[in-house]
Amino acid sequence: MGTILTLAAKDLRRRAAAPGPVLLNLAIPLAIAGMLALAFGGGTGGGADPPPLKLVLVMLDEGPLSEFLSGASQNSQTAGRLEVLRAKDRQEGLARLREEEAAAMALFPEGFTRDLIEGRQAVFELVKNPSQSFMPLVAEQGAEVLSLYLTVGRRLLGDDAARLQGMLEGEGWSDTAGLALALASLYGRIQSADGMLFPPLIETGEPAGDPGEARGGFDFMSWMYPGMLMMGLLFLGAGQMRDLLMERQAGTLRRQLCAPVAAWQVVASKVLSAALVVGAAHVLLMGAGSAFFGVRWGSALPLALVSALIVAAVTGFCALLFALVRTERQGDAVSGIVIMVMSLMGGTFIPPQALPEAMRGMAYVTMNHWGHDALRELASGKGWAAVAAHAAALAAMAAAFILAGTLLLRRRHVRGAL
Amino acid sequence: MAREDLRLTLRDRSSIFWIFLAPFLWVWFFGFLARPADPSGRQVSLTVFQEDVSAAAERMIELMKGAGLKLAVVPPAGERPAKAPARSITIPAGFGESIAARRKVTLPFSQGRDANPEGTIAVEVAVHKASVRLLAEEAFGTLDPAEDAVKLESSWATDRPRPSGAYQTIPGNLVMFVLLSAMTYGAGLLATERRAGILRRIAVSPAGRTDIVLGKLAGRAAVAAVQVSVFVVIGLTVFRIDWGGAPAGLALLLVCLILCAASLGLLAGALFTSGDAASGAGVVATMVMSAMGGCWWPSEVMPGWMRTAAYAFPTAWAMNGLHTLISWGGRTPEVLPHCAVLGLIALAATLAAVRRLDPAR
Numbered sequence: 078m079g080t081i082l083t084l085a086a087k088d089l090r091r092r093a094a095a096p097g098p099v100l101l102n103l104a105i106p107l108a109i110a111g112m113l114a115l116a117f118g119g120g121t122g123g124g125a126d127p128p129p130l131k132l133v134l135v136m137l138d139e140g141p142l143s144e145f146l147s148g149a150s151q152n153s154q155t156a157g158r159l160e161v162l163r164a165k166d167r168q169e170g171l172a173r174l175r176e177e178e179a180a181a182m183a184l185f186p187e188g189f190t191r192d193l194i195e196g197r198q199a200v201f202e203l204v205k206n207p208s209q210s211f212m213p214l215v216a217e218q219g220a221e222v223l224s225l226y227l228t229v230g231r232r233l234l235g236d237d238a239a240r241l242q243g244m245l246e247g248e249g250w251s252d253t254a255g256l257a258l259a260l261a262s263l264y265g266r267i268q269s270a271d272g273m274l275f276p277p278l279i280e281t282g283e284p285a286g287d288p289g290e291a292r293g294g295f296d297f298m299s300w301m302y303p304g305m306l307m308m309g310l311l312f313l314g315a316g317q318m319r320d321l322l323m324e325r326q327a328g329t330l331r332r333q334l335c336a337p338v339a340a341w342q343v344v345a346s347k348v349l350s351a352a353l354v355v356g357a358a359h360v361l362l363m364g365a366g367s368a369f370f371g372v373r374w375g376s377a378l379p380l381a382l383v384s385a386l387i388v389a390a391v392t393g394f395c396a397l398l399f400a401l402v403r404t405e406r407q408g409d410a411v412s413g414i415v416i417m418v419m420s421l422m423g424g425t426f427i428p429p430q431a432l433p434e435a436m437r438g439m440a441y442v443t444m445n446h447w448g449h450d451a452l453r454e455l456a457s458g459k460g461w462a463a464v465a466a467h468a469a470a471l472a473a474m475a476a477a478f479i480l481a482g483t484l485l486l487r488r489r490h491v492r493g494a495l
Numbered sequence: 496m497a498r499e500d501l502r503l504t505l506r507d508r509s510s511i512f513w514i515f516l517a518p519f520l521w522v523w524f525f526g527f528l529a530r531p532a533d534p535s536g537r538q539v540s541l542t543v544f545q546e547d548v549s550a551a552a553e554r555m556i557e558l559m560k561g562a563g564l565k566l567a568v569v570p571p572a573g574e575r576p577a578k579a580p581a582r583s584i585t586i587p588a589g590f591g592e593s594i595a596a597r598r599k600v601t602l603p604f605s606q607g608r609d610a611n612p613e614g615t616i617a618v619e620v621a622v623h624k625a626s627v628r629l630l631a632e633e634a635f636g637t638l639d640p641a642e643d644a645v646k647l648e649s650s651w652a653t654d655r656p657r658p659s660g661a662y663q664t665i666p667g668n669l670v671m672f673v674l675l676s677a678m679t680y681g682a683g684l685l686a687t688e689r690r691a692g693i694l695r696r697i698a699v700s701p702a703g704r705t706d707i708v709l710g711k712l713a714g715r716a717a718v719a720a721v722q723v724s725v726f727v728v729i730g731l732t733v734f735r736i737d738w739g740g741a742p743a744g745l746a747l748l749l750v751c752l753i754l755c756a757a758s759l760g761l762l763a764g765a766l767f768t769s770g771d772a773a774s775g776a777g778v779v780a781t782m783v784m785s786a787m788g789g790c791w792w793p794s795e796v797m798p799g800w801m802r803t804a805a806y807a808f809p810t811a812w813a814m815n816g817l818h819t820l821i822s823w824g825g826r827t828p829e830v831l832p833h834c835a836v837l838g839l840i841a842l843a844a845t846l847a848a849v850r851r852l853d854p855a856r
Contacts, residue, residue: 101775112786
């Protein structure tokens with residue numbers, strides 16, 4: 078064992094002399110996670126505010142409603158959520174929609190208020206930006222809600238709408254009896270709606286005792302980052318094992334065959350030093366996840382066990398992979414393909430549940446799935462029970478891969494093929 | 496020199512995977528499997544746990560159905576699904592009584608990990624609309640949606656394809672993988688050649704410095720051109736992508752993208768002396784530029800400052816140009832500004848690479 082540790086320590090010193098590739102391998106998952114956090118939130122500063130809805134407003138109507146809508150779009154509640162660009166007509170509106178990358182253009186035609194007051198169906202238009210896919214749908218949903226509120230508001234005014242409009246324009250104030258009747262009727266309707274609609278009596282909220290899955294309880298980065306971490310570790314592990322094939326080219330390992338160390342000790346020391354680098358990278362990536370993306374990794378003991386198993390499984394897998402390829406080029410090609418396919422199928426980017434049913438089962442044969450899912454469970458506050466199956470699967474994979482990888486590498490080494 | 500570079504790249508199995516196979520695996524996975532072609536055309540599912548049997552609860556369910564949701568209703572004594580649904584809402588016991596007594600009532604709403612945000616917004620809006628309509632009916636009597644006082648007419652500014660499904664992933668991956676190949680394999684190969692002293696040896700040949708740099712640039716452009724051609728052809732034949740009505744504009748934009756990617760690959764290769772370092776830095780730079788430029792997701796979901804900052808990178812100009820042609824049906828003159836910016840970036844990167852690439856050093 079002492080020989081293996083000495084060899085591994087020397088190998089680590091050699092690797093530490095050129096840390097560039099390791100640092101670059103660490104930078105890739107961090108860069109991807111950083112972009113995700115900037116775009117969708119989840120950093121230490123909390124979730125990012127959703128981008129404001131950029132809307133072009135073309136108000137051809139000159140009734141009081143247009144003033145109300147224009148004012149409402151600029152009040153403090155909508156500020157920061159809605160960015161309204163004004164245009165004088167449809168043509169200018171369409172030009173602004175395209176040039177300023179707004180989500181949609183809302184056009185209120187001439188006579189909109191009049192139609193509404195006089196009991197005809199009032200129609201307004203929403204023209205969506207075809208070069209966007211998400212925000213135009215948000216604008217449409219908002220416009221549908223506005224349309225419903227205007228309908229409810231019209232119902233509230235009842236038959237007194239025309240009289241009230243006249244009053245707003247300075248007419249009808251001399252008819253005190255009619256005025257009193259209209260106000261009494263309006264008061265009655267407001268009384269019926271009060272406590273029902275202002276604000277609405279029904280609201281949605283988080284279910285009790287379900288913080289992980291509840292609305293708003295889902296932490297995007299705590300879900301996404303473990304996947305990035307696993308993928309990054311696999312690429313890093315492959316890079317470390319690639320070192321064996323570089324040594325094969327330089328003939329340094331062959332020369333060790335005439336040294337007073339057994340072949341298995343050389344191979345074991347190489348696997349051990351690679352595991353130590355992967356382990357250090359795992360700790361660094363977890364630290365970066367906490368520091369930059371606010372990921373809480375959960376209970377220490379299950380986390381330590383899962384982490385150790387992940388490191389062992391990743392190292393064993395990469396050892397086996399590089400025991401099966403002949404050249405560095407083959408190693409690069411095969412490891413890139415295998416790791417990328419495992420990451421896609423294993424749920425690094427998209428949960429397996431979102432895949433077609435026929436493909437979901439494939440996630441369970443990937444190491445990525447067991448690794449990042451265990452970290453995700455722990456990050457969501459769960460403990461031993463939630464990760465027991467993951468730990469068993471990772472342990473089985475680690476044992477099988479390390480054994481097979483080490484034996485195959487030793488055989489190649491003894492034959493002088495390493 | 497360009498032909499030789501192309502030959503060397505195509506001989507490498509790893510580069511074949513990353514240049515020609517990985518992009519389509521990516522496109523297939525994200526564009527074909529994970530998203531339908533038109534998210535606005537699908538019905539969003541919602542499971543309703545009905546714990547109240549009042550008329551108000553029944554009406555609420557009816558109104559949610561009318562709002563376009565695909566409902567799975569679990570009645571009060573019904574068996575709950577073994578697996579938690581993607582989205583669920585509970586109509587609690589005493590819902591009807593609370594409405595009649597004008598007491599506030601909360602409908603617990605849950606969403607699972609696999610619930611996509613577009614669907615969740617649609618569900619929240621639909622539930623809100625159903626509850627407002629229910630309350631308005633309680634206050635004023637029946638409120639038939641067909642007789643609403645206000646009607647919304649919604650349409651798209653053009654009838655062109657929107658950037659979702661393959662229309663987001665094909666342009667996005669085209670831009671990303673062309674840059675990725677140039678900035679990893681292109682840059683790595685050049686850095687390795689410099690380290691091995693191959694450029695110094697070429698310098699003693701009759702080829703001048705300009706010939707060498709242009710040859711290397713053309714080599715990277717040749718690989719990018721092959722990659723872009725494969726993307727366009729597969730887009731047309733497999734994914735049936737409508738690339739817009741301005742083939743000249745599309746060709747010009749893609750040529751500018753190719754030159755820009757090739758020159759950035761050349762610059763990255765000139766900046767690093769180790770192939771691994773050049774490739775690694777190329778991956779990181781490409782990931783950042785692609786994410787900010789709207790290759791990974793629709794750029795409108797990013798904060799405003801990121802959208803503005805993205806225009807410092809070629810990815811944003813290329814993606815905006817492609818959306819202009821594909822989704823707005825733009826003509827060639829409309830992508831000339833995009834081409835000009837990409838061309839300027841290419842020129843600046845080439846000049847910087849020329850300064851660094853002195854074959855005598």
